[in-house]
Every structure is written in C-alpha cells, then in structure tokens.
Amino acid sequence: MIFGVNFFPVVDPAVKNAPSYFDDCLQLTRLAENLEFEHIQAVEHYFTPYGGYFPDPVTFLAAAAAQTERIRLTTGAVIPAFTHPVKLAGKLAMLDNLSHGRLDVGIGRGFLPDEFAAFGVPMDESRDRFIEGIEACRRLWSEQDVVYHGRFHRFGPVTLLPRPIQRPHPPIFVASATSPESCGWAGRGGYHLQVVPSVTSREKLAEMLAAYRREWAAGGGAPDGGRIQIKYTCYLAKDRTRALRHARTMEHNYVDKMAGAVASWASTRSDCYQGYEQFVDKIRAYDFDIALRNNKVLAGTPAAVADQLATIRDWYGDDLTISLQFNPGFTSLTEACQAMELFGTEVAPLFAPASATVS
Amino acid sequence: MIFGVNFFPVVDPAVKNAPSYFDDCLQLTRLAENLEFEHIQAVEHYFTPYGGYFPDPVTFLAAAAAQTERIRLTTGAVIPAFTHPVKLAGKLAMLDNLSHGRLDVGIGRGFLPDEFAAFGVPMDESRDRFIEGIEACRRLWSEQDVVYHGRFHRFGPVTLLPRPIQRPHPPIFVASATSPESCGWAGRGGYHLQVVPSVTSREKLAEMLAAYRREWAAGGGAPDGGRIQIKYTCYLAKDRTRALRHARTMEHNYVDKMAGAVASWASTRSDCYQGYEQFVDKIRAYDFDIALRNNKVLAGTPAAVADQLATIRDWYGDDLTISLQFNPGFTSLTEACQAMELFGTEVAPLFAPASATVS
Numbered sequence: 001m002i003f004g005v006n007f008f009p010v011v012d013p014a015v016k017n018a019p020s021y022f023d024d025c026l027q028l029t030r031l032a033e034n035l036e037f038e039h040i041q042a043v044e045h046y047f048t049p050y051g052g053y054f055p056d057p058v059t060f061l062a063a064a065a066a067q068t069e070r071i072r073l074t075t076g077a078v079i080p081a082f083t084h085p086v087k088l089a090g091k092l093a094m095l096d097n098l099s100h101g102r103l104d105v106g107i108g109r110g111f112l113p114d115e116f117a118a119f120g121v122p123m124d125e126s127r128d129r130f131i132e133g134i135e136a137c138r139r140l141w142s143e144q145d146v147v148y149h150g151r152f153h154r155f156g157p158v159t160l161l162p163r164p165i166q167r168p169h170p171p172i173f174v175a176s177a178t179s180p181e182s183c184g185w186a187g188r189g190g191y192h193l194q195v196v197p198s199v200t201s202r203e204k205l206a207e208m209l210a211a212y213r214r215e216w217a218a219g220g221g222a223p224d225g226g227r228i229q230i231k232y233t234c235y236l237a238k239d240r241t242r243a244l245r246h247a248r249t250m251e252h253n254y255v256d257k258m259a260g261a262v263a264s265w266a267s268t269r270s271d272c273y274q275g276y277e278q279f280v281d282k283i284r285a286y287d288f289d290i291a292l293r294n295n296k297v298l299a300g301t302p303a304a305v306a307d308q309l310a311t312i313r314d315w316y317g318d319d320l321t322i323s324l325q326f327n328p329g330f331t332s333l334t335e336a337c338q339a340m341e342l343f344g345t346e347v348a349p350l351f352a353p354a355s356a357t358v359s
Numbered sequence: 360m361i362f363g364v365n366f367f368p369v370v371d372p373a374v375k376n377a378p379s380y381f382d383d384c385l386q387l388t389r390l391a392e393n394l395e396f397e398h399i400q401a402v403e404h405y406f407t408p409y410g411g412y413f414p415d416p417v418t419f420l421a422a423a424a425a426q427t428e429r430i431r432l433t434t435g436a437v438i439p440a441f442t443h444p445v446k447l448a449g450k451l452a453m454l455d456n457l458s459h460g461r462l463d464v465g466i467g468r469g470f471l472p473d474e475f476a477a478f479g480v481p482m483d484e485s486r487d488r489f490i491e492g493i494e495a496c497r498r499l500w501s502e503q504d505v506v507y508h509g510r511f512h513r514f515g516p517v518t519l520l521p522r523p524i525q526r527p528h529p530p531i532f533v534a535s536a537t538s539p540e541s542c543g544w545a546g547r548g549g550y551h552l553q554v555v556p557s558v559t560s561r562e563k564l565a566e567m568l569a570a571y572r573r574e575w576a577a578g579g580g581a582p583d584g585g586r587i588q589i590k591y592t593c594y595l596a597k598d599r600t601r602a603l604r605h606a607r608t609m610e611h612n613y614v615d616k617m618a619g620a621v622a623s624w625a626s627t628r629s630d631c632y633q634g635y636e637q638f639v640d641k642i643r644a645y646d647f648d649i650a651l652r653n654n655k656v657l658a659g660t661p662a663a664v665a666d667q668l669a670t671i672r673d674w675y676g677d678d679l680t681i682s683l684q685f686n687p688g689f690t691s692l693t694e695a696c697q698a699m700e701l702f703g704t705e706v707a708p709l710f711a712p713a714s715a716t717v718s
Binding site for chain 1: 372376377378381385405406407408411412413414415417418419421422423424425426441442443445446449450452453454456457459473476477478479512513514515517518519520521522524
C-alpha cells in the first residue's frame with residue numbers, strides 16, 4: 001500500500017485561525033516529504049468550519065509545491081460546478097508546471113446545498129456539470145484548438161496555456177463516488193478513483209471497488225487509470241489511552257461541524273442525491289467505538305493501527321493508496337507531527353511494497 | 360518612490376517553456392525580497408503568448424508567498440468577469456492568510472475579446488461586472504452574513520472563510536484605468552490605482568493621476584486608498600549598447616505577441632471600449648527609439664535609467680510605486696538577475712524616501 005496525507009480543515013476559526021492552520025499544513029507537508037509520504041491532498045469547501053478554510057485547494061497546493069521537491073499534490077477534490085473549465089484547467093496546468101509535474105487532479109460533484117445555492121447552480125445539474133467539467137479539462141489539457149459545445153459551456157477554438165507537463169494530462173481521479181454505478185463509470189472511463197469509507201458500509205465499499213476494477217479492466221486497463229485513493233483520519237500515539245481520548249474529542253468535533261454544514265439537507269430534496277435528506281440524522285448517530293471497531297477511523301498505538309490497516313488491506317485490496325489525516329480539527333501541530341512521524345517510521349514500513357507481510 | 364517587480368509573461372512556449380518561466384520568476388522573487396523590493400505582481404491572461412502563462416495569478420502568487428517572508432504579493436490584475444466573486448474572494452483570502460497579510464489586490468475589467476468569448480461573457484458587461492466584482496469581494500471580506508443581490512450574482516446570507524488577515528480587507532487597486540473618469544471613480548471610491556503608462560500619452564496620464572488624486576482627496580483621503588502603482592519594463596546593464604540591443608529585441612517580441620492577442624479587435628466593436636478597434640495599428644506603429652525618448656520604457660545604464668526615473672517623478676509625482684519588469688519576453692534568468700541587482704544596488708537607493716535628491 002502507498003500512503004499520503006490529507007488536509008481537510010474542520011475547525012472553528014475561533015479555536016484555530018486560518019494562518020495557523022495553513023502554517024501547520026505547510027510544516028506537515030515538509031515533514032511528509034521527508035518521511036516519504038506519496039502525496040498531500042486538499043479539499044474544496046466554503047463558508048463553514050466543515051472544510052471552509054479551503055475555498056480553493058489549488059491556492060494551498062501551489063504554496064505546498066513551492067516548499068517541496070518530490071511529494072505529489074492532489075486535489076481532493078475540485079468542483080467544476082463552481083469554476084469555469086477554462087479557469088479550472090488553467091490554474092491546474094499552472095500548478096502542474098510550478099510543481100514540475102507533481103499534480104493529481106481529483107474532480108468531484110459537490111454535495112452541500114448551501115454551496116450550490118451561493119453559486120446559483122441547481123443541484124440537479126451537478127452530475128452533468130461534473131462530467132462536462134472533466135471532459136472540458138481533459139480536452140483543454142490534451143488538445144490544441146479546442147472547440148467545446150457542452151450543455152453549460154461553449155467556447156473555442158482555444159489552446160490552453162500553459163500546457164500541462166504531464167502528458168496527455170495530469171492524472172484524473174473521480175472523487176468521492178458513492179455508488180457501484182459511479183465507480184463503474186469511473187473505471188470504464190479510464191479514470192483513477194477517490195473514495196471516502198467513513199460514509200459507506202464495508203460491503204458497499206467492497207462492491208464499489210469491485211465495480212471500479214471490473215470496469216477499468218473491461219475498458220482495457222488504461223495505464224492512466226486504475227489507482228484507488230481511500231481516506232482515513234488517523235490518531236496515533238505511543239500511549240493508547242491518549243490516542244483514543246484525542247480521537248474521541250476530534251471525531252465529535254468533526255460530527256458537530258459536519259452536521260452544521262449539511263443542515264440544509266433537512267429542507268432540501270434532489271432526485272440526484274437520494275437519501276441525502278437523512279444526512280443530519282445519520283451523522284448525529286455517529287458512535288466512535290463502533291466507527292473504530294469497523295475501521296472507519298484509525299486510532300491507537302502503531303501496532304493497533306497497523307492491525308487496522310492489515311484488515312483494510314484484506315477487505316479492499318493491497319493496491320490502495322491510503323490518504324491519512326494527521327491534523328484533524330484543532331489538533332496541535334506538535335501532536336500532528338508526532339502522529340505523522342510515528343506512522344512514517346513504525347507503521348508505513350510494515351506495508352512497503354517490497355515487504356508484503358504484516359499481520 | 361517605492362519599487363516593485365512585475366511578471367508579465369510575453370513569450371512563445373517554443374522559446375521558453377512554462378516550467379522555466381515559473382522557475383525564473385520564483386528565483387527572481389527571492390532575489391527581489393533580498394534586494395528589498397516592495398512587491399511582486401502577476402497578471403491574468405489566457406491562451407496566447409501575451410500573458411497566457413498566467414490564467415490564474417493567485418496560483419503563482421501562492422507559490423511565491425511560500426518562498427518569501429516580507430515582500431508583498433500583488434495581482435495586476437484579477438478579472439471578476441471570469442470568476443464567481445465567492446471563488447475570487449475565497450482564494451484571495453487564502454492567499455492573504457498563507458502570506459500573513461501580504462496581499463494587494465488589483466482588480467481589472469479585462470480588454471481582450473477572445474477571453475470574453477471563451478468565458479461566454481459579453482464585453483459590454485465588463486464594466487458592470489468589474490464594479491460588481493469589487494463590491495462583492497469587498498463585502499465578502501469585510502462583512503458577515505452577506506446577502507448580495509447584484510445584476511450578475513445573487514447569494515447569501517453567507518460568511519466567507521477564511522477571513523482575510525488584513526482588515527477591513529486587503530488593499531484594493533483599480534487596475535489599468537485608461538481615462539480620467541475611471542481614475543476619478545477609483546479615487547472617489549477610496550481605492551488604490553494601477554496604471555500602465557505605455558499605452559497613454561504623458562499629458563493624458565498626468566491628467567488621469569490628477570483626477571485620481573483630486574477625487575481621492577475629495578472623498579476624505581481614505582487611508583486604504585491613495586497609492587499609485589505604475590508599470591515599466593526595465594532593460595538595465597552596465598554596458599549601454601548591450602542594454603539597448605536587448606531592449607530592442609524584447610520590445611519587438613512584445614509588440615509582436617500583443618498584436619496577436621489583440622488581433623480580434625480588428626473585427627470587434629464595443630461601445631464600452633471606444634477606439635480599441637485601432638489597437639492593432641497602434642501597436643504595430645510602436646517605435647522603440649520614440650518609446651525610449653518618451654520614457655515609456657526604461658533602458659540603458661543605471662545612470663541613464665535613474666535619469667528617466669527622475670523625469671517620471673517630475674512628471675507624475677514622487678508618491679509613486681514603480682513596478683518593474685526585469686524578465687520580459689525570453690530574457691535569460693542571468694540577464695534578469697543582473698538587471699534586478701543593478702537596479703536594487705545602483706538605482707533604487709537614489710530614490711529612497713529618506714534621500715530625496717537625484718538629478
């Protein structure tokens with residue numbers, strides 16, 4: 001398995017302000033590079049303590065690129081519904097060049113009603129905008145004199161500058177698919193995949209990944225597709241009690257902030273997001289002990305977390321890239337660095353591709 | 360006078376590729392900080408060798424912020440017509456936080472028909488979109504629970520995250536105003552001003568600046584307004600012949616690339632851009648020797664450039680911030696560094712606020 005680092009700010013500005021959060025993330029990025037993590041990733045959200053420090057992940061990743069040499073930079077994800085494809089493809093191409101070809105692009109639909117409302121975009125259009133966004137970016141990156149006549153955007157002939165370094169284009173991940181159908185679609189299209197296990201049962205996630213792998217292979221196993229990134233929050237300390245206490249606090253902070261961000265689902269209905277109206281109840285029902293037992297969250301000593309990862313590997317396959325959040329909520333920089341170092345030195349080596357055994 | 364550095368890529372990708380251009384700019388940024396220049400700035404353009412390496416100046420400035428501690432980061436400019444104000448205000452607020460409050464925001468209308476066509480925005484709307492963009496960003500930065508009902512965008516109540524560090528908001532510059540009326544509007548609104556002398560006669564620019572200063576003072580001289588940034592390309596070498604030869608080559612490259620970018624003005628008419636249809640002819644008529652004589656371009660030895668700057672100060676005032684391009688076109692990094700160092704050590708000290716005499 002391959003390991004990366006995920007930054008998803010879920011914190012009240014009164015508790016940790018934005019400059020300290022960003023400073024922490026940049027320092028953790030440099031540490032992650034030293035510890036040979038494969039990537040960092042950043043999300044796109046607005047307005048609330050649930051992700052809202054990152055209205056534009058590219059801005060953060062450009063800063064991270066400028067302080068590193070090797071680690072890959074992943075959007076997890078950008079949302080085409082909120083940005084014109086010429087702008088989106090252009091700034092991502094800048095980042096690919098600034099980083100000398102270290103960009104991985106996760107592209108998502110978005111799922112928060114308040115964000116769609118602010119951008120004046122009907123949620124029912126989100127899937128079509130997402131598909132159009134992927135298609136338009138892909139063409140702007142890989143073709144010259146692009147003429148694009150989509151449902152939402154018409155332009156061309158134009159040739160995007162700068163040309164991305166990675167050819168034919170930076171790797172594209174379909175982000176946060178939540179059904180076997182969406183995962184199958186991603187596989188068939190030759191895209192990579194990003195999934196979030198915390199909101200999906202083990203059985204359903206296994207089914208989603210099977211659909212993805214099957215369709216990807218059926219499509220010929222395009223070499224620019226086939227990678228699976230999966231996200232976990234990781235609370236790690238030499239002392240078990242301390243790790244679990246910290247995990248419990250931060251997970252409750254997460255639940256609280258996420259419930260706030262999805263509150264408008266209580267009064268929103270969309271055929272394109274079936275069941276989302278129960279989101280708040282589902283989140284409020286979160287139980288840390290059950291989540292830990294079901295390996296939705298990683299927490300404990302290095303040995304315990306290694307056990308969890310071995311189980312995850314058994315469940316979902318050993319070809320995964322695991323994207324770990326070490327600084328959730330208002331975790332201090334010191335604690336986050338300690339957790340990342342412990343993981344890099346005591347857990348990751350057990351899963352190195354060369355030494356395939358751990359139990 | 361205060362001096363900063365301007366990055367405006369005008370180069371054929373076949374001659375200098377994007378990663379080398381970006382690497383050069385980052386190295387020049389670090390050098391500019393060491394030499395105590397006040398700011399760097401980056402432009403927003405698309406598709407052509409006239410500025411097209413920078414479809415999103417914020418992406419570049421975030422990288423520059425991450426490699427510096429003190430120098431200010433200026434957009435020159437961002438174009439609200441091409442980005443939703445929630446996205447624009449959000450990423451600029453991220454940059455303000457990532458840089459610990461070093462952001463200056465130049466905001467412009469845009470003037471290239473091909474860019475407006477690609478974004479599906481009628482050029483006749485550009486002024487209203489520009490004004491609405493400034494207003495919406497300003498409110499998103501300085502107010503909570505913003506309800507915005509503009510002509511092009513309606514949203515709210517929303518509270519932007521992250522909150523900018525600079526309060527009530529990062530300094531706002533009205534960019535590239537081309538008439539006394541626009542400059543007066545900027546002054547009256549309490550904004551700062553960015554102007555480009557190369558496209559304006561000395562008399563007209565003096566009139567524009569007078570209108571700006573008069574209206575700014577009439578509005579009460581708001582302390583968050585009143586700064587004037589003015590852009591020049593600077594070709595500097597100890598050897599006069601070498602400097603002038605280099606200047607002539609790069610200015611012709613500039614004319615050539617700009618003529619390409621504005622070519623569609625030959626077949627475009629807009630009441631909101633009167634006279635722009637003659638743009639191509641005007642550019643093709645560029646004469647380097649006349650431009651040099653009229654101080655539209657700075658070129659020569661340090662003594663000669665200091666003389667030019669003294670004249671510019673006499674013409675336009677000693678309260679200017681001069682933004683200098685040292686790496687125009689396909690200037691090599693070595694040449695650009697030499698020019699910047701010469702300027703920083705031999706020219707800038709002559710204009711330091713403390714020692715007010717030079718002739």
